[in-house]
Amino acid sequence: MEILERDQTVRLETLMSLIETSESTIRRDLDELEAEGKLMRVHGGAELRQGLQDELTNQQKSVKNSHEKARIAEVACQMISKRDVVFIDAGTTTEFLIEKLHHLDVTVVTNSIHHAAALVDKGIKTIIIGGTVKLSTDASVGQMAVEQVNQLNLDKAFIGMNGIDNDFLTTPDLDEAAIKRAVIANSQQTFVLADASKLGQKAFVKVDTVDKVAIITEKCETAVLQELQKKTRVIEV
Template sequence: MLAAERKQRIVDYVRQYNTATVSTLAREFNVHEATIRRDLGEIESEGIFRRTHGGVIFEQWTNDEPSFSERSTQNLDQKMRIGKMAASLVQDGDHIIIDSGTTTLHIAKNLVQRSNITVVTNDMNVAAELRDAPRIKVILTGGELYPSSYMLNGMFTDHVLGSLHTLKAFIGIPALHPQYGLMHPEAPLVPAKQGMIRAAREIIVVTDNTKIGKLSLHTVAPNSAIHTLITGKEASEQDLQPFRDSGITVHTV
């Protein structure tokens, strides 16, 4: 088998199974592991997939986000667990930012009975969840309303976020890559997330396991900006280890 043909078949194999080890590929194509490592290095340089310790993972792209109603029912149990864990990190007296999203909404649901907390959000769903919480102050950023998600975004949102200083920001993200960090497919939504990150002393990313390892068009922030990652127990240790290696505290729930 010619090298070019073998590399194409390696790509096809990894696309089918999403991941593969060097030893598995060496057996599959009846060549030495050194040959497979050389092939993988050449394929990786083309951006088709990502090398891991002892193997490879097919790079999956996030090109758009489903509607809020669709996302609200996806991985619901996991998002509820993440929200409860994230809320436990909030202390009475904290000033925090809660980003817009279906996972971050569950943080608000778990804060209703808490005291002396100020919540800044660009999400009308989050604000509505906390509207009857007598001991929580809610600040809406203002901005252009996205009716499909009840999110506020744009110039006014960015201006308000640029004037704030908070203790914690809870950030939701549709793609979290071990090399490129927090990523998003929609350029207009990037500045608000960047403003939240600049405004907070501690950045806590909340995302279900399906977003981890994904690539997208725009980089919001590098992984060095993240202090804590909260995700579901469904996430594999192989996917999480690069974030731990970067000094990020990782919680799985």
């Protein structure tokens, strides 16, 4: 719990090394702590349980599940065709997608100053959505941003999400939820990029129903993933 308070997340291998005990013992202890509501079990370890309105900063998110995010982004990149107009959401998983974009004749719309700068450096035609910048996630939000998104027609959109349960996509922030909702409504196809830690989670604000999007995530044996596969397209990496 001290490690989780400090780092927000911990892997099984780390605990096995620190505590010098078996994987089965660690798993059993983590299950007990989860039952007590002290943490949340995720693929390969555990993370600190967040409140419905809690949200990590981009800096904190960037160190979590980076290998899995990179694999998800690689598959997402394969969904993009030449001459597509795509939206790329602010966030750390979508940042990996920008790294994978090479020599594609595409136009990218983004609500992230950080993403826009990276895209321009790559020589990719970039349109940036304006509005109030949310400092913790580097996202342009607010009514101005929503109105700009509503003026666009997008071929594909790639967005992050804090929580995906059996029915809804959720995020902690009302303003970010409004942007994501507008993007889904104005895109022919929307892909949610989410590592396994987001599955089964529920945040404060409902963005949309899961059937409105395709979900690119890790292969994992969870009841939530099996339920999602009945309702929408799930691409496992």
